[in-house]
Amino acid sequence: MLQIGMQTRNIVYDDNPIQGFELLRNAGFSCADFSLNAYLDNKSLYKGECNKFFDQTEEKLEVFFAPHKEAAKQAGIRIHQMHMPYPILVPKVNSEINDYLWNVVAPKSLKICKFLDCKYIVIHGFKLARYLGSEELEWERTEEFLRFMAPLAKELGIVLCVENLYNSMGSHMAEGPCCDAGKTAERIDRLNEEYGAEVFGFCFDVGHANLVGLDIHEFIKTMGTRLKVLHIHDNDGVSDLHQIPYTFTKTRENKSSTDWEGFVKGLKEIGFQGVLNFEASPVVSAFPEVLKEDVLQFLVKIGNDFANRIQK
Amino acid sequence: MKVIYSQENNIDEIIAECGYILLRNQYKEVNGHFVRGENSDARELKKKVDALNEGTDVERYGVCVDVGVLNLCGQNAYEYMHVLGHRVKAVIIRENDGQHNDALLPFTCVANGHSQMDWLGVIRGLREIHFDGLLIMDFSDTSKTFSPLLRPQLMELAKSVGEFIKWQVEIETFLEKYSPVALFGAGNMCRNYMKCYGEKFKPLFTCDNDASKWGKDFCGLEVKSPEALKNLPKDTVIMICNTHYFEIEQQLQEMGIENEITFFNDEYMPTFYFDRI
Numbered sequence: 001m002l003q004i005g006m007q008t009r010n011i012v013y014d015d016n017p018i019q020g021f022e023l024l025r026n027a028g029f030s031c032a033d034f035s036l037n038a039y040l041d042n043k044s045l046y047k048g049e050c051n052k053f054f055d056q057t058e059e060k061l062e063v064f065f066a067p068h069k070e071a072a073k074q075a076g077i078r079i080h081q082m083h084m085p086y087p088i089l090v091p092k093v094n095s096e097i098n099d100y101l102w103n104v105v106a107p108k109s110l111k112i113c114k115f116l117d118c119k120y121i122v123i124h125g126f127k128l129a130r131y132l133g134s135e136e137l138e139w140e141r142t143e144e145f146l147r148f149m150a151p152l153a154k155e156l157g158i159v160l161c162v163e164n165l166y167n168s169m170g171s172h173m174a175e176g177p178c179c180d181a182g183k184t185a186e187r188i189d190r191l192n193e194e195y196g197a198e199v200f201g202f203c204f205d206v207g208h209a210n211l212v213g214l215d216i217h218e219f220i221k222t223m224g225t226r227l228k229v230l231h232i233h234d235n236d237g238v239s240d241l242h243q244i245p246y247t248f249t250k251t252r253e254n255k256s257s258t259d260w261e262g263f264v265k266g267l268k269e270i271g272f273q274g275v276l277n278f279e280a281s282p283v284v285s286a287f288p289e290v291l292k293e294d295v296l297q298f299l300v301k302i303g304n305d306f307a308n309r310i311q312k
Numbered sequence: 313m314k315v316i317y318s319q320e321n322n323i324d325e326i327i328a329e330c331g332y333i334l335l336r337n338q339y340k341e342v343n344g345h346f347v348r349g350e351n352s353d354a355r356e357l358k359k360k361v362d363a364l365n366e367g368t369d370v371e372r373y374g375v376c377v378d379v380g381v382l383n384l385c386g387q388n389a390y391e392y393m394h395v396l397g398h399r400v401k402a403v404i405i406r407e408n409d410g411q412h413n414d415a416l417l418p419f420t421c422v423a424n425g426h427s428q429m430d431w432l433g434v435i436r437g438l439r440e441i442h443f444d445g446l447l448i449m450d451f452s453d454t455s456k457t458f459s460p461l462l463r464p465q466l467m468e469l470a471k472s473v474g475e476f477i478k479w480q481v482e483i484e485t486f487l488e489k490y491s492p493v494a495l496f497g498a499g500n501m502c503r504n505y506m507k508c509y510g511e512k513f514k515p516l517f518t519c520d521n522d523a524s525k526w527g528k529d530f531c532g533l534e535v536k537s538p539e540a541l542k543n544l545p546k547d548t549v550i551m552i553c554n555t556h557y558f559e560i561e562q563q564l565q566e567m568g569i570e571n572e573i574t575f576f577n578d579e580y581m582p583t584f585y586f587d588r589i
Contacts, residue, residue: 091586130432133583135391166386170423172410174386174430182355212386213339213347237345238411250344257345 002310004303005031005080005277006296009038010284017068021075027296028304031080031275032072033231034116036109040085045101048093054085054105061108062115069116079118080275081161081203081229084109086124088145091131102145107152114156120229122161122203123149125177129167138177139187146191146200154199161229162188163203164219166211171238173211178202181214181222188226201228205279206263207235207242216259220266227270231279232303234258242282244295245302268310276303313482315447315474317467319455323404323448327376330446332401334376335361337392339384339413346384346413351375354395361399374401379434380450383410389430393437402446403438405477417451417466418473435580438481447481449474480580487513490549494519494541495576496560497553498530500589504578505553506531507585516548521563541569551576 006029012020024032039053056064072079088101113121125142129135146160153160162184165176178184188200202223208231209216220227235241236248237257250257278299287295316326327334335357340349351357357375364373375396382389393400406415409428414421421428451470458466487493487509495502495518502518510532517534520526525535541550541564549572552560557575564573 129388129390131584131586133390133436134394135388169410169430170421170426170428172383172386172423172428174383174410174433175388179388180391210345213345213384214386215348253343255343257343259342259347262342 002272002307003030003078003080003275004300004307005029005033005275006299007033007035007083007277007279007281009035009281011281011296012068012071014064014068017071018074021071021077023293023296024077025075027293028300029296030076030078031277032077033277033279034068034079034082034118035281036112037083037085040105042086045085045087045090045093045097048090048097050097050100054100054108058108058111061112065112065115072116079116081120081122081277082109082113082116082118083122084124087127088124089126089128089141091128102148106145106149110149110152110156110158113158119157120159120161120201120203121153122163122229122231124165125162127165127167127176129176135177135180135183139183142177143187143191150191150195150199154195154197159198159201159228161201161203163205163231164208164214165205166208166240173238173240175212175214179209179212179214181219185223185226202226203229203231205231205233206258207231207233207240207279210235210237210258211240215262217262217266220263221269224270227272228274230274230277232277232306233280242280244280244283244299264306264309267306268312272310276306278303313444313447313478315449315478317470317474318448318450319452319463319467321452323450326446326448327402330402332374333372334374334402336376337378337381339381346411348385348387352385352387354392358396358399361396374445375399376402376404378404378406379429380404380406380408380413380415383408383429384413386410389433390437390440391433393434393441393443397441400438400441400443400445402448403443404448404450405434405474406450414453415450417454417470418449418477420454432580435477435480436582439484439580440582442485443481447474447478480577483577484509486574492516493549493551494544495533495551495553496520496538496541496564498522498525498533498535499554501553501555501576501578502533503531503585503589504581505551505576506533508582515551516544518553538564538567541571542567544571546571549574553578
């Protein structure tokens with residue numbers, strides 16, 4: 001049976017991590033997506049503000065995250081994947097911040113990943129096409145960063161997963177980095193071949209795919225076994241809402257406007273063996289505290305239904 | 313490039329008269345949500361068009377790109393045009409909010425102070441492929457909402473918008489024809505010109521009203537006094553690289569300069585700096 005996972009944001013808190021991991025376990029999850037990005041807020045980074053969390057030495061960071069590690073272990077939750085803080089390159093802010101993100105935050109994120117016995121870390125490609133002129137040139141910069149990270153990732157046995165992203169225009173979303181499955185698959189293969197190991201993989205974000213009108217089934221099929229990590233969540237096709245699958249409808253027939261059938265079919269066809277991981281923490285904060293466990297259980301039920309149909 | 317204005321739903325008729333058999337990008341619907349459909353994959357479409365043209369004595373098949381559909385499907389317009397290149401024979405220019413299949417006048421569907429269309433990608437792409445086909449301005453839905461009493465003014469605005477897009481697309485073609493030009497302005501816009509076109513279309517020099525810049529180098533160009541423009545050969549075009557276009561144009565005319573004066577614009581450049589000067 002495929003395992004079901006959930007991101008830790010809004011669930012696992014630093015002052016009492018065991019409570020959050022037990023909540024996940026009690027709801028029926030067996031895996032977690034550790035929200036390391038929560039420690040360096042992306043909105044602040046875009047404003048050119050950067051907190052000092054990652055200034056701590058590796059030893060101090062290990063001490064900081066030791067309770068989380070222990071709590072996950074106690075609760076029987078495996079940290080399957082984590083999200084590196086993003087962005088790693090912020091246009092229009094001083095180079096000091098970008099140097100810090102690249103040279104300090106990113107390598108320390110990998111060390112934390114290893115410390116938490118986590119195999120996959122999700123990385124956002126750089127959003128630079130507006131400035132550089134094309135997706136190819138944008139990817140060149142991302143690849144430069146990936147190459148910088150690759151030796152350490154290989155040494156630590158961590159897979160760097162790039163994710164399909166979007167760009168905003170007004171209130172409308174259009175495709176961003178890694179939305180071309182064919183190109184991305186070729187790039188992952190080329191890099192893995194070069195490093196002689198599976199250092200790179202892909203994180204498919206269903207919600208992002210829905211926002212930019214990707215054919216979900218075709219995308220997954222093209223990505224094939226390079227697909228290592230999932231971000232499962234739903235939206236109305238307009239905003240990146242990170243909601244429960246099947247939430248949104250657009251017609252009088254009231255059928256889901258996200259192609260969940262294509263999602264299941266694609267994973268079945270590629271023989272997906274990873275974790276069905278939900279990136280739906282806004283759901284947890286939106287529901288009243290008393291319903292938190294119920295809503296998490298509901299996500300698990302959806303995950304189990306996906307799993308049954310994928311493995312049928 | 314020919315610009316055609318459509319206030320009615322007659323796009324198919326317009327396309328039928330263009331002399332090519334054109335394949336259009338389409339969307340499909342998943343319970344009311346638009347996703348990529350037939351001809352959305354540019355690489356596949358390129359192969360399809362080339363296969364159709366193979367063995368024919370003249371190029372019969374091409375592509376009509378509906379930028380409204382690209383927007384509905386969240387596609388990167390630049391990449392789409394870039395892949396298809398010369399196969400693009402017609403482009404339907406219309407705006408929508410990415411959710412509803414409307415045909416609105418460009419730059420009118422605004423949210424949070426921004427258009428909801430990737431006009432940067434559209435213009436960059438068309439400019440790069442040196443698009444020279446039919447530019448079909450479809451603003452039929454905007455037109456429907458206007459009172460017939462206001463439609464003449466709407467048509468005037470639509471023509472200005474169409475000419476603006478044509479001008480933006482043809483900037484490189486213009487430079488190819490008139491290079492070397494002389495620039496006016498030694499600021500951000502000049503810097504952007506030099507970054508994107510300085511190597512391919514190096515200007516003779518630039519000039520500026522700020523006397524402190526005279527004699528100095530700016531992005532590889534000598535900055536001169538505007539008086540230097542009086543010594544230009546008569547067929548050299550002066551390109552104003554400053555948003556005070558009309559004031560500078562008037563200044564040059566009052567100086568008795570008779571050379572053709574044109575405007576440069578850096579709103580839709582092939583690349584941008586991460587910062588301003």
